[in-house]
Amino acid sequence: MRVGVAREIKNHEYRVGLTPASVRELVAQGHELLVEQSAGLGIGAADADYQAAGARIVSTAAELFATADMIVKVKEPQPAECAMLRPGQILFTYLHLAPDPEQAKALLASGAICVAYETVTAADGSLPLLAPMSEVAGRMSVQAGAHCLEKAQGGRGVLLPGVPGVLPGKVVILGGGVVGSNAALVAAGMGADVTVVDRSPAVLKRVAAQFGTAVKTLHSTREALEAAVCAADLVIGAVLVPGAAAPRLISRELLSxxxxxxxxxxxxxDQGGCCETSHATTHAEPTYVVNDVVHYCVANMPGAVARTSTYALNAATLPFAIALAGKGWKQALKDDIHLRHGLNVCEGKLTCKEVADALVLPYTAAESVLQ
Structure with a gap:
């Protein structure tokens, strides 16, 4: 198969879909690899590194999209990229369609086969292609929040670990999944007063077992959540309903x-945010203020640490990219129910129920398009 690696064009996005090492693996299996010029510069990978791995460098995105059978990316395709997709072409990347009806419409119109990293599953029900970036974002969320708490950034002027004689800052983490656990790891390591709020007793038991007395746990009821949020210096929204829009846990009234x-x-x-006043920002302008509360809502946080993020992501995505390229999308999805769960859009049909429900659009089961 002819596999294309696109240069990311989203604001301050420096990751790349395949590293030179991943390219070498695909080339060794007989595939032709096309890499858009300068695609890997954000992780320190020059065009010459990709050429040494066996890839051919193409000068423009238009040439790449017109030539490749499968496009491998990191972030969702921007409008100009959606317009270049063609019927039968495979797109393998993060999509996050539930809060993005315009992207969904464009992908449906393209006729492409779009497999989303964030809904590929594992046997234990986890999301193996989302997990690496959730780990990165969870850890980054605390350092971003600590910076925003500085007075010059609009914050309260609180140092999260405190100092002798001064209490540490209070960090409340909404959700104890991969993002939440990694946020708790860093926040507790800094010496902050950390509370993880979740509605699952099993998750709370896991967090308690992992951190012991370094992290408090709180069962999520409306009353408990409101009290915790109102007392917090830093709130980290780490909730996830796979494929679906995030639940809005912080209303405008609670924010006040x-x-x-x-x-x-x-x-x-990425899934629409868990705060009613949240809207996506970029690394260029990461924050805004509503009701004297600083909002940090960067939709591609791991892009700021592109090298770490890309190598972590490739370790998870490469086996699936190899399957798609080696078997073709239809056979690969027939053979692997977990990869099949990643199919969000297929030849003009929406094949992820959670996305269809969120966008109020017709749903077609993935199994029916594989017949």
Whole structure:
């Protein structure tokens, strides 16, 4: 198969879909690899590195999209990229369609086969292609939040670990999944007062077993969540409903009761955000203020640490890319139910129920398009 690696064009996105090492693996299996010029510069991979791995460098995105059978990316295709997709072409990347009806419409119109990293599953029900970036975003959320708490950034002027004689800052993490656990790891390591809020007793038991007394756990009821949020210096939104829009846990009214200068880092923004006042921002302008509360809602947080993120992502995505390229999309999805769960759009049909429900669009089961 002819596999294309696109240069990311989203604002301040420096990751790349395949590293030179991943390219070498695909080339060794007989595939032709096309890499858009300068695609890997953000991770320190020059065009010469890709050529040494066996790839051919193409000068423009138009040439890449017109030639490749499968496009491998990191972030969702931007409008100009959606317009270049063609019927029968495979797109393998993050999509996050539930809060993005315009992208969904464009992908449906393209006729392409779009497999989303974030809905590929594992045997234990986890999301193996989302997990690496959730780990990165969870860890980054605390350092981003700590910076936003500085007075010069609009925050309360609170140092999260405190100092002798001064209490540490209060960090409340909404959701104890991969993002939440990694946020708790860093926040507790800094010496902050950390509470993880979740509605699952099993998740709370896991967090308690992992961190012991370094992290408090709180069962999520409306009353408990509101009290925790209102007392917090930093709130990290780490909730996830796979494929679907994130639940709105912080209303505008609740926001009005938060402490002036407190900070919300809404990691759930890829799926629409868990705060009513959240909207996606970029690394160029990462924050805004509503009701004296600083909002950090960067939709591609791991892009800022592109080298770490790309290598972590490739370790998870490469086996699936090899399957798609080696077997073709139809056979690969027939053979692997977990990869099949990643199929979001196929030849003009929406094949992820959670996305269809969120966008109120017709749903077609993936199995029916594989007949």
């Amino acid at each position: 009761r938060m402490q002036p200068g407190s900070v919300i880092v809404d990691v759930a923004i």
